[in-house]
Amino acid sequence: MLRPRIIPSLLLHDKGLVKTVNFKTPKYVGDPINAVRIFNEKEVDELAFFDIDATTLNKEPDYVLIEKLANQSRMPLCYGGGVKTVEQAQKIFGLGIEKIALSSAVIQNPQLVTQIADRVGSQSVIVVLDVKKKLFGGYEVYTHNGKKATGINPIKFVQELEQLGAGEIIINAIDQDGVMKGYDINLIDKIAEVISIPLTVLGGAGSMRDVEKVIEKHGVIGVAAGSLFVFKGPYKAVLINYPTQKEKNTVFKIHLK
Incomplete structure (x- = not known):
């Protein structure tokens, strides 16, 4: 039976891991190799790494680091940045x-x-769209870590990407990034309505209840998060965490009925 996926999303910056808020003020949260080892023990569904330097600095992907991450990982890995x-x-x-x-x-x-x-x-080709709300309604795709507006409507563009052969779409809500107040459900609804390929959503998770709300509504979907899996408590102490199988089953209960 197909199940939703709960995916830690980790940002690479200067060969370390960072977490941002609204794509700004990166805070160092640890070593990426060590993070992979911890997530191995926690048996995560999938792990995603995004190099936030590669595109903005016009750099090649860091193949040495990518190989180290892949060699350590016992779970499926997604990599983005500079390709x-x-x-x-x-x-x-x-x-x-x-x-x-x-x-x-x-x-x-x-x-x-x-x-x-x-x-x-x-199935191996994912497209990530960083999306921001427009001042007078609607949404727009941004690039270069949320700095460059493209004028592209994400709801129309995802349909084109599916036709071009994308196997999955990741929608990253810039306005929700690192805020930990819940996903942009309206944006998720609009994207899910127009594509049939797998959808993963990112940006806003502050608790497993936020994850559960998305799964309750959309069933088999990828639900990714950054802050939720690297911080703990109201003061955001750095602590890598991930739900146990029992906790995941609780989150999945609606879908599995």
Whole structure:
């Protein structure tokens, strides 16, 4: 039986892990290799790493670090950051990564989705859209860590991406990032309504109840979070955590009825 996925989302910056609020003020939260080892023990569904330096600094993916992460991981890994070509994607898959997340490069060249999917299969090609609310209603896709507006409507664009061969869409709500006050349910509803490929949502989780609300409404969906799995308590002490199988079953109860 297909189940929802609960996915820690980790940001790479200067070879360390950081957490942001509204894509700003990155706070160091630890070593990525150590984090993978801890998440191994906690038997997470999947783990996602996003290099927030690669695109903004126009850097190649850090293949050495990616290989170290893949070698340590006992769970499926998704990597995003700086991937602009089919050759880069193939190199990363060769290091042991299961999914590649494309973002800014797809805005400039949507056909990149098709080109990579034709080589490795759609199931391994993910597109991440960083989305912000517009002042007078609606949503817009941003790139470069939320600094560059694209004028693109995410609800229309995800339909195009599905046709191009994307195997999954990750919607990252910039306004909710690091705030820990819940997901943008309205945005999730709008995206889920127009695509049939897997959807993962990111931005806003402050408790497992926030995760549960999304699963209650949308069933088989990926629910990703950053702060929820690296902080603990009202003062945000750094502590890597993840729900036990018993806790996950409680969250899944609506879907599994």
